[in-house]
Amino acid sequence: MYRSFLLICFLFLSSYVSSHHKPKGVDQKIHGGIEVSSEGVKAAVIKISDAEQGSGLEVVFTELSAIALIQNSDGSFKPEVVKTVGQVITEFFTRMQQQFNVPEEQIYIFGSSDLKAESLSDLVDEVRNTTGKTITFLDLESDVQLSTVGTIPRRYREGTTWYDNRSLSVLIDVGADTTTGGYQQLRQPIVGNPYYDYVSLRMPRGVVNFSNDVRRMRELRKDKITLKEFALAARKFSEGTIRAELRSERERKPGLVNRKKVYLSGGIVWALVTLLYPQDRRSFVPITVDDLNIFYRRAITNPEILLSPDLSNISDPELLSQIQSDLKNVRKTFKPTSLIAGAEILRSLAAEFNFQGEDKIIFFARHGNLSLILSYLRMQAENVP
Amino acid sequence: MSSLMILILGGLLVNSQLPPSPLSEKQAVIGAQTVLASNLDAALPSSPFEDWFREVVGSEAGVTWQLNECGGDPAMLITQGRDLPACAEVDALLPDNRKVVVMIQIGTFKKGFSGQPEFFHAAIELGGELYQVERLHQLPARLGSESIPEEKKSVKLRAEQPGPGEAKIPDLVARAGVEQSPPPPPPPGTTATWSIPLSPMIEHAPGGMPKVSESALLDLAISRSQPIYPANAKRANISGTVRVQITISVAGRVIDAVAISGHPLLRGAAIAAAGKWVFEPVRLNGAPVQAEGILTFLFMQD
Numbered sequence: 001m002y003r004s005f006l007l008i009c010f011l012f013l014s015s016y017v018s019s020h021h022k023p024k025g026v027d028q029k030i031h032g033g034i035e036v037s038s039e040g041v042k043a044a045v046i047k048i049s050d051a052e053q054g055s056g057l058e059v060v061f062t063e064l065s066a067i068a069l070i071q072n073s074d075g076s077f078k079p080e081v082v083k084t085v086g087q088v089i090t091e092f093f094t095r096m097q098q099q100f101n102v103p104e105e106q107i108y109i110f111g112s113s114d115l116k117a118e119s120l121s122d123l124v125d126e127v128r129n130t131t132g133k134t135i136t137f138l139d140l141e142s143d144v145q146l147s148t149v150g151t152i153p154r155r156y157r158e159g160t161t162w163y164d165n166r167s168l169s170v171l172i173d174v175g176a177d178t179t180t181g182g183y184q185q186l187r188q189p190i191v192g193n194p195y196y197d198y199v200s201l202r203m204p205r206g207v208v209n210f211s212n213d214v215r216r217m218r219e220l221r222k223d224k225i226t227l228k229e230f231a232l233a234a235r236k237f238s239e240g241t242i243r244a245e246l247r248s249e250r251e252r253k254p255g256l257v258n259r260k261k262v263y264l265s266g267g268i269v270w271a272l273v274t275l276l277y278p279q280d281r282r283s284f285v286p287i288t289v290d291d292l293n294i295f296y297r298r299a300i301t302n303p304e305i306l307l308s309p310d311l312s313n314i315s316d317p318e319l320l321s322q323i324q325s326d327l328k329n330v331r332k333t334f335k336p337t338s339l340i341a342g343a344e345i346l347r348s349l350a351a352e353f354n355f356q357g358e359d360k361i362i363f364f365a366r367h368g369n370l371s372l373i374l375s376y377l378r379m380q381a382e383n384v385p
Numbered sequence: 386m387s388s389l390m391i392l393i394l395g396g397l398l399v400n401s402q403l404p405p406s407p408l409s410e411k412q413a414v415i416g417a418q419t420v421l422a423s424n425l426d427a428a429l430p431s432s433p434f435e436d437w438f439r440e441v442v443g444s445e446a447g448v449t450w451q452l453n454e455c456g457g458d459p460a461m462l463i464t465q466g467r468d469l470p471a472c473a474e475v476d477a478l479l480p481d482n483r484k485v486v487v488m489i490q491i492g493t494f495k496k497g498f499s500g501q502p503e504f505f506h507a508a509i510e511l512g513g514e515l516y517q518v519e520r521l522h523q524l525p526a527r528l529g530s531e532s533i534p535e536e537k538k539s540v541k542l543r544a545e546q547p548g549p550g551e552a553k554i555p556d557l558v559a560r561a562g563v564e565q566s567p568p569p570p571p572p573p574g575t576t577a578t579w580s581i582p583l584s585p586m587i588e589h590a591p592g593g594m595p596k597v598s599e600s601a602l603l604d605l606a607i608s609r610s611q612p613i614y615p616a617n618a619k620r621a622n623i624s625g626t627v628r629v630q631i632t633i634s635v636a637g638r639v640i641d642a643v644a645i646s647g648h649p650l651l652r653g654a655a656i657a658a659a660g661k662w663v664f665e666p667v668r669l670n671g672a673p674v675q676a677e678g679i680l681t682f683l684f685m686q687d
Contacts, residue, residue, distance in 0.1 A: 111622075119621075120621060121620045121621060124620065124621065124622055134622055135622055136622050136624060137621060137622050137623055137624075139623070139625050139648050141625075141646075142625065155447075155478055158447070161445065161446075161447040162447050162478050162480075163447035163448075163449055163476075163478055164447070164449065164476045164477075164478045164484055167449075167451075167453075167474070167476050167486070168449060168451060168476075185453075185454065185456050186456045186474075186486050186488075186508060186515070187456040187457070187458070188456060188457065188458070188488075188505075188506040188508070188517065189458045189679075190458045190596045191596055191597070191598035191599070191601075191678075192598050192599060192600075193515055193516060193517050194456075194506065194508040194515045194516075194517050195515060196515070197456070252469075253454075254452075254453070254454050254469060254471070254494055255453065255454065258410065258451065258452050258453060259451075260451065358410075
């Protein structure tokens with residue numbers, strides 16, 4: 001049974017304002033998007049310089065207001081949650097118009113598929129009342145399609161030869177309350193032309209609700225629990241829930257197991273990479289199953305050391321400052337038990353989806369958290385005549 | 386402490402719980418690479434498929450192989466239950482950005498190898514659009530020209546069933562209020578008129594019910610009914626498409642309608658609308674027959 005609560009984790013997980021943030025007029029192809037998901041409210045502003053060619057996309061601004069929007073079992077929000085979300089949306093909505101000159105009609109507000117859309121009429125009304133806009137909810141398939149296209153590069157190069165990348169890849173996002181993802185699958189209908197289907201994965205467990213559920217287990221109902229006790233309980237709980245759900249998914253969706261490239265996104269993967277490889281700032285950071293195990297082991301045995309990686313070999317002050325800022329955010333966001341819960345989910349994924357398979361490559365997709373909003377915005381922008 | 390050790394050791398063996406699969410990727414791929422091309426299509430030479438394919442796509446193409454589900458019709462996935470057809474998939478990315486995909490079925494994921502690899506389907510992707518290649522021997526010609534070649538804009542019944550005549554290309558798709566996307570523009574450097582090779586509009590496997598393409602269904606429709614947007618879906622701003630599989634009686638009436646995809650709140654309205662459509666009877670060899678097809682309804686708010 002979910003209890004609705006509001007948790008402000010941190011305000012600026014990702015914020016970027018380019019030097020071009022003051023366009024001269026509204027005639028430029030500038031568009032703003034506001035995404036509401038169970039992890040908070042994201043905003044992005046993009047410029048499309050040549051929409052017909054599908055190129056020339058410039059990210060002008062992104063920001064996340066990280067609010068954990070846990071819904072009641074009937075999918076509804078408490079009134080105060082609706083109000084808070086409405087306020088955040090209004091702030092972004094106003095800022096996009098005033099600071100970035102985004103025309104009102106080119107601001108799109110949408111909800112991701114992890115919200116139970118059919119129970120959110122209060123939120124729809126709140127958004128309409130505060131902005132005059134209608135919030136659109138995506139279904140899971142659209143969500144997967146946009147996230148996949150937004151996160152996974154279409155092709156890759158070895159030497160001078162280019163190879164198709166998406167047909168070999170699967171995307172998995174470990175969120176606060178759900179683990180979602182999927183892959184692109186070419187499909188040939190009995191009649192008609194072939195098309196790309198997007199096979200979706202959805203498991204109703206993420207780091208926050210899994211951690212909360214573990215805490216509610218009978219053996220942990222006492223004043224003080226050790227991390228080892230929590231880890232054991234999490235393992236036990238995951239066997240009957242997470243593992244079983246993933247097993248059921250993989251039977252029907254073989255691409256979850258067979259795809260050679262696994263793109264992982266979500267806060268817990270960001271935390272893992274920030275803590276184990278703080279200096280690696282690449283958009284796609286390769287990680288291994290050993291990294292998942294090391295992360296898990298350190299989270300249980302010595303979370304303080306895990307949360308304070310050695311930065312003594314980093315001499316670049318700008319890089320050091322970025323890393324310290326990230327580390328601060330990781331510490332604010334994840335308690336040791338959350339790290340263990342997240343690591344348990346990652347290890348379950350690795351076990352059930354065969355991350356150790358021959359030729360498997362696993363990446364952390366650093367900008368995966370923005371893939372949905374950027375893809376959605378691009379799609380909307382390219383539809384504008 | 387011992388429990389922690391067990392936990393950690395368990396963690397190092399994350400792969401131990403995967404059940405043994407009757408299919409290995411290596412075997413699947415080798416099976417497809419070494420099968421004689423002539424076994425996949427009698428019009429091809431008796432050389433290994435991999436050699437023939439490489440020759441067709443050229444040495445500069447980036448070629449990858451993998452074990453994958455074959456990607457059949459979603460309606461078939463329902464009837465196939467949990468044992469999906471397994472294919473060796475080969476993807477080739479050409480220097481001009483065209484992509485070729487060929488699926489060779491080698492068995493099913495549960496039963497394992499079937500023994501004899503078979504051609505399942507193939508496609509060419511160009512400019513974001515996908516075009517079916519019905520037979521492998523068509524691939525060289527389709528790739529040989531700068532663009533997808535001009536083909537006749539008429540279709541006939543497939544296989545041994547002689548066609549009832551040529552059908553015109555329908556202008557609409559069965560999407561409430563939305564017109565079909567225009568064909569893509571010609572690729573850079575060409576001025577040829579773009580034409581999409583058409584798939585058969587009616588497919589009839591021996592012993593099965595004829596399947597009518599969506600575009601053909603629209604052509605045959607005498608009376609169309611648009612779905613009513615459900616109030617609760619509207620309130621929640623749920624939009625999207627619903628695909629409804631219909632069975633048409635010999636008289637042209639819809640006698641069965643099942644939603645095969647789409648948001649649950651939209652399915653009922655789509656099924657109700659599909660049930661009211663009336664068609665000219667589908668004919669094979671001039672005789673009216675019971676047939677199946679899929680209608681797609683789009684729900685979109687202003």
